[in-house]
Amino acid sequence: MTLTGNMLIGQHTVTGSREAIRAIDPATNLVLEPAYPGGTTEQVDQACALAWSAFDSYRETSLEARAHFLESIASEIEALGDELIDRAVAESGLPRARIQGERGRTCGQLRTFARTVRAGEWLDVRVDNTQPQRQPLPRADLRQRQVPLGPVAVFGASNFPLAFSVAGGDTASALAAGCPVIVKAHSAHPGTSELVGQALARAVKACDLPPGVFSLLYGSGREVGIALVCDPRIKAVGFTGSRSGGIALCQAAAARAEPIPVYAEMSSINPVFLFPCALQARAEALAQGFVASLNQGAGQFCTNPGLVIARQGADLDRFIATAAQQILRSPAQTMLTPGIFSAYRNGIEALAGNPKADTAAAGLAAEGPNQCQTHLFVTQARDFLTDPSLQAEVFGSASLVVTCADDEQVRQVAEHLEGQLTATLHLDDGDLDNARALLPTLERKAGRLLVNGWPTGVEVCDAMVHGGPFPATSDARSTSVGTAAILRFLRPVCYQDFPDNLLPTALQHGNPLHLRRLLDGQREA
Amino acid sequence: MTLTGNMLIGQHTVTGSREAIRAIDPATNLVLEPAYPGGTTEQVDQACALAWSAFDSYRETSLEARAHFLESIASEIEALGDELIDRAVAESGLPRARIQGERGRTCGQLRTFARTVRAGEWLDVRVDNTQPQRQPLPRADLRQRQVPLGPVAVFGASNFPLAFSVAGGDTASALAAGCPVIVKAHSAHPGTSELVGQALARAVKACDLPPGVFSLLYGSGREVGIALVCDPRIKAVGFTGSRSGGIALCQAAAARAEPIPVYAEMSSINPVFLFPCALQARAEALAQGFVASLNQGAGQFCTNPGLVIARQGADLDRFIATAAQQILRSPAQTMLTPGIFSAYRNGIEALAGNPKADTAAAGLAAEGPNQCQTHLFVTQARDFLTDPSLQAEVFGSASLVVTCADDEQVRQVAEHLEGQLTATLHLDDGDLDNARALLPTLERKAGRLLVNGWPTGVEVCDAMVHGGPFPATSDARSTSVGTAAILRFLRPVCYQDFPDNLLPTALQHGNPLHLRRLLDGQREA
Structure with missing residues (x-):
């Protein structure tokens, strides 16, 4: 595949018209082709509109369909072969073995989230059955599940061009939760980002998902990023980078008419x-x-x-x-x-x-x-x-x-x-x-x-916490690595006295998803 | 018991020196005695220092000890008898039966959280055992539990002088999570607040807990509230009230050197x-x-x-x-x-x-x-x-x-x-x-x-969600009613390769708390 310098708004390749970013091979200081013109605020708006239009449909995909999608992304990334490795090495200056390992981790992470999606524990289903005879008042039938927050803006990190970037942990966990994702690529590795973005878009198409599930934007300054964070259709933000950058995003998110959560991983001396x-x-x-x-x-x-x-x-x-x-x-x-x-x-x-x-x-x-x-x-x-x-x-x-x-x-x-x-x-x-x-x-x-170990090396597993109190992150209540990251992009909704045929599948009386629900105060075996 | 007009800093009754608040019986517009002088910023500082000193000890109380404490609070509130009912009716203008029902709900809520604490699911224990033979790198032993955020500032609500006030839902869930609580009483019902505060302080003493687990402050303006939210030892805020009040607290919390979560329930037309x-x-x-x-x-x-x-x-x-x-x-x-x-x-x-x-x-x-x-x-x-x-x-x-x-x-x-x-x-x-x-x-x-029901009437149970997107609340990711409210005051910590005798009890290899852990990707039966 030839790199094009184009962005992706859903399945459409579009060309920005703002100042271009260009990757530099840090080992040689040589500029790498092609140029990546930055997106306009209109293009941000288009990507957000498309993500919004995809949300209600994508969030109700079956657990199996969503898990399969995550696995398809991994396969599409692997199918990129050496072209991806070559470009990521050139753009990052990182050793080839490290990039190969990071690809393995990135794809393994997507497959781990697929398993997590299938298991369905993240739905945290709670059922309190009706008690019509209770005195002085009967109790209603109450059922709770988790639903995704909405479209998520993800900012790629400089130091993991694969594992914390276009299809990295934030994207994987947001997609797992049922949130469409718009990635702003890190300016250090636009070619790597384009390759992975194209792979992700192919998976969207192959899985017959609404195109707005994924978009990829470029931008040399803060314009695209701030426009994304301030768009009313964006409902959460994932970021890994500098303290000043993370704080700027937090402030922009808090100043919105409707403030939204920002998960910024910023600064740690360990x-x-x-x-x-x-x-x-x-x-x-x-x-x-x-x-x-x-x-x-x-x-x-x-x-x-x-x-x-x-x-x-x-x-x-x-x-x-x-x-x-x-x-x-x-x-x-x-x-x-x-x-x-x-x-x-x-x-x-x-x-x-x-x-x-x-x-x-x-x-x-x-x-x-x-x-x-x-x-x-x-x-x-x-x-x-x-x-x-x-x-x-x-x-x-x-x-x-x-x-x-x-x-x-x-x-x-x-x-x-x-x-x-x-x-x-x-x-x-x-x-x-x-x-x-x-x-x-x-x-x-x-x-x-x-x-008796060393902090470098972060395992992708259920028990991992890659997070911590400010300024390590902007929100210590979650992790950006490991399967618990899916919880960052969810909120609870309670359904009271719903007829069974109006309930979401996860909450129906027959428990068709075979979830271990919290049922009348007891965890099901 | 005679009402004193005093605040509580731990087990000490202290008298404020700022403008006093006085309850008014809204049915008669008569002013009720006594006056409640407002706290100073120095008294806020003292309460925060005491809460901070109590935190590390209180958060490691056993599940049984903490549950017993919550039950003791309920018993102490019930022991207040008609004096509490009389005062709450006078201060709120609400019918006697409603206040009696609300007392039942408040005490029931404390006992429900006691059950939740004992069950221990909120610890969300995740264990990934070591894999020393794994290639290319061995996997460490990784164990995750939830720990409380730290001292919590709770703002009493006007419309539930018992159930959303001094010993209401926010206080109960924060104490259940292991967080000391400092309540700023709502100015509409200081006498009710004093009675409940004294009951809570008696439970702290009877359970031999550090005195800083609970303090109660008054204040006629915003000084006490803003000082609380801005104190670096306060790590989260619970609030039920107006949209403007909630937004002011959110902004103060976001402007701190270390921003903290604010759970403000504000505005809803249902x-x-x-x-x-x-x-x-x-x-x-x-x-x-x-x-x-x-x-x-x-x-x-x-x-x-x-x-x-x-x-x-x-x-x-x-x-x-x-x-x-x-x-x-x-x-x-x-x-x-x-x-x-x-x-x-x-x-x-x-x-x-x-x-x-x-x-x-x-x-x-x-x-x-x-x-x-x-x-x-x-x-x-x-x-x-x-x-x-x-x-x-x-x-x-x-x-x-x-x-x-x-x-x-x-x-x-x-x-x-x-x-x-x-x-x-x-x-x-x-x-x-x-x-x-x-x-x-x-x-x-x-x-x-x-x-086919009506939204008034909010059941305290596992499946309840009393929350929602802004401006209903400042954080849609949680609920302020029901047992899931405990999750608001927690954050995950991961322990890597810890010797068993250094691990918290909940994470020890023998599983002494008999928790249903997520063990190597499988939920224990």
Whole structure:
């Protein structure tokens, strides 16, 4: 297939007429063809109208039909073959194996949501049968199910051109819930987006779904995104990106005549706590694991370990020394875009110029454009507690060790943290009481807590939480990874005294979908 | 017990020093003793500090201990006896039987949440066991539970001095979820609030819980409420009241450094659709049922039927004529407060002065102060579709009939509606196709759909939804009545590779709480 530079409004390819975006191969700084002219507000309006027209029909597709659609998207993406891999590598600078793995994850995620849709637990069916003899008043027949919110605007992320982009987690969970999706492609990978968008549109057609179930728009500035978020037919937003970008979308959504939910995943430095016994037993091994996690994908993960917290002393010194040795040998790695590289460099320069932070090590110098040189800094807890700039996310392979005088200062640093996606504890048996004392604080701060692992690597499964208190996300009540993400795009509706032939299938008396309902206060077996 | 005019910060009675509120008996306009001086921002700060200090302890109480606490609150409220009933009647102008019924509902609601807490389904435990042999990478052990958001600010409602007030639905669901609660009492019923607050504080003490689990504040203006919503230790807000009040709280919450969820139930006119066959078969009976619902509690229910929509014709004329006869005989009823009565009178005058609305009937004239005279107006669909003022809520026994030329205009009116708590359909077998065609629209507009009933009367049960799209509420993703309300105050946390002795009880490998977990993708029997 030849890339066209066109957007998709349903099954129609349309050409934007605003400033074009062009992908850049960050490994060479070469501009990639074709140009992707940005959409107009009229085109946003058309996509929203089409999505709206598709909603009532799409949301009542059978569980099987919807699951099959999700599986078809996965198959269509796989059918793109090497063309997709080649383009994504060129647009992202990420290694080929990583992109291949990300494709597997993206397609696996779609199939996982297909299983979730079929199981139907997300409908959360609750039935309270009528009690006509109840005194003083009879009880009506009351039945509840979940219905989708409406068309969802999804903003592709820079750092996962497949798994958090056009057919990524937000799109998969919204489609699973029964919401049409309009994606605004990330400007870093428009070609990858077009390929996946075309695959998704083919699945819509093959499954005979209304065309408005999916559209794909481009835009170089904020015009398309803000127009989408402000359109009255859009009922929820999914976003993964910067803190400033996420907050701007939240503010736009809150200022609407009808405010809508925004699920923005924004900023996390993912603290790692090294407890004394673990540090004493294996400072060097911990340092090696830490640097491997820090360097993964040039540190361009939301869950990159950007903060290490431990009691000062010889064991922590060994950890820092070993980490520094590892970092000195770490090759520089191409970052996703020139803009991300520039922001990384600025962040490093700010830390290097901060008298409260010492540079412990820097990795091998860059040998090409846009390359991230790994950095490790060290600061003292009393400085971390008073200088907010030390808590700012530096997106890339940079981390900061906070040395604490005692356990109480470790606790103070933990309590001082902003909301996080993850918090990691490295501990041995002798650290359990220490760790237990810190857990209440960490549960309040983060969506996922790990023991003796590293936060990079986010499993797509039922129990995953990729979320957390602000500013990690704009809404801690949900997750953007894992099957529970389907719950973000739903709302409950109660049906009172409906005749059976007017009830939605999921609520009918004969339980034709064989759901385990909450029936008169008891969960069905 | 003698009323003191004091607030409660945990177990301490404290006296405010700002402008005092005083209850007024709306049936007589007499001022009731004592005065309730308003809290200061320092007292808000103290209550928040105490709530925060209680949070980590309270949220880890056992399911049994928390359920017992909720039951103890109910018992303490019942132990207040007639003093509570007398005061609530005096402060609200509501009939004694209604207040007695509302006490029963309030205590029943607390006990229902106790059952929900014990059942533990709200923990939504999900377990994905480790797969150490998985290729290319092993899978970690991942376990998810729900944890409470943190201290919750609850604003008492005017129209349910017990069931939506100090120990009402918001308080019960937040306490059930594990959140400490700070209530700002509604200024219409401070004495009722003090009595219930003291009962709640006694339950806290009897159950040996940290005192910050509950505080009760007064305030005549917005100072206390806004200070509460803006305090960084408050993590969610529950509110039932006016649209302007709810929106102000939402804006304050969104402007915080850390935005928080606001569950505001605000404005609903609860459309009732009369389908042709039903109207032909029983226009008179429908009119009688309608007026009974309209007059209930002087129309001061969030679910009051403020809008009737039907095709014009002789059958609708019969409905209107019978309703008018009923209304002509309807006695005026005391409203909750002079302010609410004044707003009702203004709303009626606006409709009476609107050339697009005809007055079909007015009830018997008032015989005392603050009495609501029932009103019925009629307008045409084309006017309703173009005049937004006809869709404004008039809180009280007022309703508007919208006459439509045909089914298409019925659909247009439905589509034109703002978000609602309820939508009601009166239908016979011959109307089923008509009703089915309208359902997708109504599902998008309302949280609860009723057939052949009336929207007043909200059952506290598992399947209830008392919520709906904006402006019915600020967050359609939840309900404020029924056991699903507990979900509003929770967020998921994932525990990765935790040793069993560091896991929360709900997630331990032996499943000591006997929960039906989602285990490796399967729901346990």
